[in-house]
Amino acid sequence: MAKAAAKTKAAAASASVERRPALAGRTLSAPGVKVEMLPPAERISLRAPQASLAALSKALGVTLPAKPKSSATKDGRTALWLGPDEWMIIDEAGTDPLADCAKVTALHSAVGISHRNVGISVAGPAAAVTVNSGCPQDLSLEAFPVGAASRTILGKSEIVLLRTAADAFRVECWRSFSDYVFTLLSEAAGDAAN
Amino acid sequence: MLLIRCPYCEEERPELEFRNAGEAHIARPTNIAAESDDDFEKFFFIRANPKGVIYERWRHIHGCARFFNAVRDTVTDKFVMTYKAGEPKPAKLPGAPK
Amino acid sequence: MKKYSVFAIAREAMRGHKGWEEQWTSPEPKKEYDVIIVGAGGHGLATAYYLASEHGITNIAVLEKGWLGGGNTGRNTTIIRSNYLYDESAGIYDHALKLWDGLSQELNYNVMYSARGVMMLAHNVHDVQVFKRHIHANRLNGIDNEWLTPEEAKAFCPPLNISKEARYPVMGAALQRRGGTARHDAVAWGYARGASARGVHIIQNCEVTGIKRAANGAVSGVETTRGFIGAKKVGVVAAGHSSVIMNMAGVRMPLESYPLQALVSEPIKPVVPCVVMSNTVHAYISQSDKGELVIGAGTDQYVSYSQTGGLHILQHTLDAICEMFPIFTRMKMLRSWGGIVDVTPDRSPILAKTPVKGLYVNCGWGTGGFKATPGSGNVFAHTIAKDEPHPINAPFTLERFRTGRLIDEAAAAAVAH
């Protein structure tokens, strides 16, 4: 089995200024569900034709899924299928997927979006109902199993939805929509157990 | 809210994820600068607007973000089929009489 | 035609209302007419009425596939205003507005034109710039349209929320006092009665299935579900179906037909004294004489002839209404429905001769045709009678899409109107 190339560590923390993630630390608990902001992660938007996928998968250390609405996770790095030539890579292990892709000569586009997106965790038995307050997709485990990933809609905002467990979702949205998305999920959470 | 089969996502998704993008199979002329005023009008403004089967474009803008084509009945709003952008206009529709 | 009046009602009240005439007759179609109008909506009936009353042409058939006034005329939210930006638009809509004022008397039919004022809300700096541009242009065109501060807007429409805390606070409003509403059915019925009394045949349940052209290419009549009917002049006033009818004559149109939904609330005592529109928050509202809140907004996004649309469109509309009027969440939606609106690329109508001799078209009114009904019928009658456009509709040609001389009210028509 080919060993994945060693992943590149995220840029050393040389910053002389502090990082202030949107809504950092915000949480909301309701009966049956907890909504909370997730810590920052490294993310890229990866675009590539079929021919480049093997090389990119190798460089990233995770196989880019080919199946719609799916994802693959390895060692804290998740590749979400978003379109036929589009993946979002989320790295929660502190390694930099952008740098990993930079080594690949095969045709592709990798663009850093670590700060564009924020992640929100929705977890608990009422998680699916909470998300369904604004997301029109069928979130049953049959239609949207663990590992399913999709760009979709939550109320009046676009989100990327990843099911991380039977009763847990990661909701990704653009930074400036996070207040709206979090507030909507919070309000919905209050109704979800009813 | 319509339910639309995205040919890239290979499943039906709610209309909220999509944006209609107008009539399909109106190709931009390769040498557009040389088009006559009449031809440009036809290309840019004139539309079939059929009562019945329409060939139209959609974008799965809040999904896989792909543009694709659909055949739909504008009287019932029922989709006959959808297919990927760039594929030719279907010569025969499923369920259509020979 | 027996005149309507309070005395006539009193007379009829004594005898159980048995003496009323038919408001319009339902004749069998003749073999041939001087003019055929395709479509017995407000615009078509008004065209026939003015052909008869102003141009002496009475040998007319108005053909309707369903029941008269059953299309967009009977489905719209009856907003009337003329504060359009461009001279051409202001010209035709104000011509209509002048005819609205006095239409009840002209037709001897109470169309309930009520100049309650149309107030358009500005929610951001861009809105303010756009509305001021309208106001100044309107003023120099002799059309009333005035700027209101948020407080003045609230005074004009007390339930309006002008809180600075609103998601999109009201920064002011443009008010056309002569704008308002009318009773949609009465407009169709009043024109139908007036036309019928002058000899016009209104033929319902008669669908046009083809347009016949003579050897020289000119129109010779129409095929219908009730047989062929001859005419040298055919005016197509078929709203959402205009593309379909024009295709029968081989004329392809710059039109797309979209579902436009509207709704009314349960009736309540008077609370909204005027028409309020917001492009930015995206909805409009008025209150009918019956007490229903009459509400609408934008179209569905796809071409459709289904006369239905999605629930999410109504949701967005009511979101917007409750944003402007937070007191209305406990109100109830009583009825919702859809029409088919024919939209041109520049959101302005086409009222013109066509490349086919004897074929005329009046279409493309999009979401705002009701307000133009009298003016549209009036100048279209002129166009048909004289075989040349009236100066007021001369700019609204089909050719403008070739030359690029568009009348682009799109910016002002971001919300249905």
Added chain:
Amino acid sequence: MNAAFRISGAGRLSQAKTASFSFDGKPYTGIAGDTLASALLANGVHLVGRSFKYHRPRGFLSAGAEEPNALVQIVRDDARKTPNVRATVQELYDGLIANSQNRWPSLAFDVGAVNDIASPMFSAGFYYKTFMWPKWAWKDLYEPKIRAAAGLGVSPEKPDPDHYASRYAHCEVLVLGGGAAGIASAVAAAETGVRVILADEQAEFGGSLRFESGARIDGQDGYAWAQAAIARLKAMDNVRVLSRTTAFGYYAQNFVGLVERVSDHIKNPGRELARERLWQVRANRVVIATGAIERHMVFANNDRPGVMLASAARTYLNHYGVAVGRNVGVYTANDSAYAAAIDLKKAGVNIAAIVDLRDNPSGPVIDEARALGIEINFGRAVVSAGGKLRVSSMTVQPKNGGGGRTIPVDAILMSAGWTPSVHLFSQSRGKVAFNEESKRFVPGAYAQDCVSVGACNGADGLDATVDEAYAAGAKAAKEAGGKVGKGAKPKVDAGESWSRGMLGAGPGAGPGTTVKAFVDFQNDVTAKDIRQAVHEGMHSIEHVKRFTTNGMATDQGKTSNMHGLAIAAEELGKPIPQVGLTTFRAPYTPVTFGSIVGHARGALFDPTRRTATHGWAARQGAVFEDVGHWKRAWYFPKAGEGMHAAVNRECVTVRKVGGLFDASTLGKIEVVGPDAAKFMELLYTNPWEKLESGRCRYGIMLREDGFIYDDGVVGRLAPDRFHVTTTTGGAPRVMNHMEDYLQTEFPHLNVWLTSITEQWAVIAVQGPKSRDIIAPLVEGIDMSDEAMPHMSVREGKICGVPTRLFRMSFTGERGFEVNVPADYGEAVWEALWAEGQKHGATAYGTETMHVLRAEKGYIIVGQDTDGTVTPNDAGLDWAVGKKKTDFVGIRGLTRPDLVAKGRKQLVGLKTKDPKVVLEEGAQIVADPKQPIPMKMIGHVTSSYWSENCGRSIALALVAGGRDRMGQTLYVPMPNGTIEVEVTGMVFVDEKGERLNG
């Protein structure tokens, strides 16, 4: 203590738990489980409302959602006053306050009832024929009076403190209606394991089993069976059971809207409870089991309080334990009213007489009624009801005329038969078919994957209903992928069967009569109104409906439509199907705006987008403006400063020293791939191939029609990588426009687009000291003019974080735009601010940005252009690549009108009086003396006081503008005409030297 009309031993409510309530200020007591209607009836109250037009006194017609008369206002508190609530649906809670509507000064004495006396004048459509003279009087005199008289309840006056929830749901089988049919279908479907949602509008399931005393299923009383079945369904994981939930709309592809009334029945609902919850359900299969609605008989004064549907009286008795009178008459054209008479009789209520329009009906219920000693009159009709505020008698005649007699009664129960509830089926675009024999419209051709079962499908009898429903539920589940169920079909041991009935006006209300025999109660439409409409030429049922308003009231014609249709058909001499049925439109019953809106109120009405530095700006006291979804800092007033003073200070400071501006909202797109430059060539008018890496260019994007669509500075980071900026408002549509061309017209290009608007916070640092402010914080970038000239871009670090540093200017000063990862935006801003403070720099907002760019003649797309402006019109011809053979818009630009003479062109304007600031949007004329309508030749697009110029400045679109340099033009304003001079567009530093200053 029992209320006077509560019958002990009857009904299913426990007497133990009472609830106090008031109606029109008078206190009453009901019991838990009552509706407001049953509680009032228990107290002998029938008079509860006034009709719309004639203000006639009205009581309860029904016991359900079809109620046209008993509409009341429910008051929870000052802000929660709900109009037009059907008392037959509102559940009682302790402390409920209800008031009657549409009456003044009181319900019993209503001045508006004068309309009833004058009613011969107020015939159908009378208002179309009068109120036209004098002309002004409609709006100022008649209409206000009509409006004041119309309407029913009163709008709430304060914002609603309740909240509303919303959710999407999916299931294989959605069952609408929880009577015997719906339950049987749901049970069958649930047994297969598929997801099932069962909804019913009532608080309790059972539908007609609530009043059908004769039903027995699986060895139990029908109602008990229903409760047991529901309990079993609720216990199943794959089933969701929703009571108090109305399916109001059936949309395309089995998308159904339901509203659940969550807390309207609760005394003090907690804040955690929404008032209502919207369910938007997408179902693979839908089973419609919506039952049937009983029709009233159409006879003179059939609207008197106490005259009601037989099934309603039965419901009040068998479910609520309430007798609707002590001496009750019955008027029927079918069997079902007999059952009501029998039940009441058995409960000890006197049945004065049953009047049956049929000549010689027979059957077990008739036998049983006779055996109970009830007087039965066949072939006779009730031709009039006596009494005013309450029915006091009924006048009975042979149906073909002849001598009558008057029988004293205090209630009349009526049944003209049952109308299948095909509303939802019809909304699904199914076509109804008229069954000649049973005189019913029943589902015909289906348009969606649904099936109707039970009474709404024309099934007669409980046995047939359960058979049909169970089979349909199983079939729907199987089609939706369910396994074979292992349950057994419920066995109907006994049930009731409804027979036919009649449509239209009864004897005494037929053609030629002038009595008030109501068809539509709420809207006061009588049989003669419908005949009059036909007589006046209204030959389409839609015309009849609109002319008379029959069926347009809040009950949506549930009881009136079929009668109205029959009367119109009779008058037209046509069979009913030829006259047609009016369209059924959503909602089935009225639903609140709040339930439709759901969460989308207040802060959730629309997303509010804030930049990374928003908090800093807010702490500085910035005033924000809405730009699309964004809140942008508009200006930064210091203590005591107004907008103008702040903007003047900011403007001067930027040009003198420098300023910081948050440009983060501008759209940003990263264009990556070997064909990136080729793609840019096609999408923008400018040439891009030769732009060197590290350099920037101002780009213009057109639509295919040649008009300016967007603009922005584009930096080339690498041969295969561009950093494109767009306008703030244009960001999403530009991205869509670019994707459209890339995916569908130029798919051969190897290039990809990624939105990076929110990846980068953008801090514009502008002004002569800008480099001095930035440089100390930057690592790895040589910022000298030689190394980094105007319009260049470098990648490096600032404050130790990555930056894309643009040297560019929207002010005409030396300037930079510092892009940093958004989470660092605020901290980097603070660092830059600290540096700026050393030089005396200012923070500035969008207003100052606008002024500074106008001083330089830089345009704002969307303000100085409006979708009708070409690059040439805007003086930007230089940005159109002359050697290019293709770009989007190239052909549109050459259309005849776009190259015609006299087009409006962007120019500068200076007022003759430098102190006068023109109003944006003001119109320009060449001849100020002309009469109105004036010939307008242009308008002011941008206009500001320029503190830097010491005068006002303006940009304007003027016909042939560039040929008018130096000309005097005029801006006529309401209070005088302003003279202006046409100038160039640059007001400051025409040579552009300050870019390196």
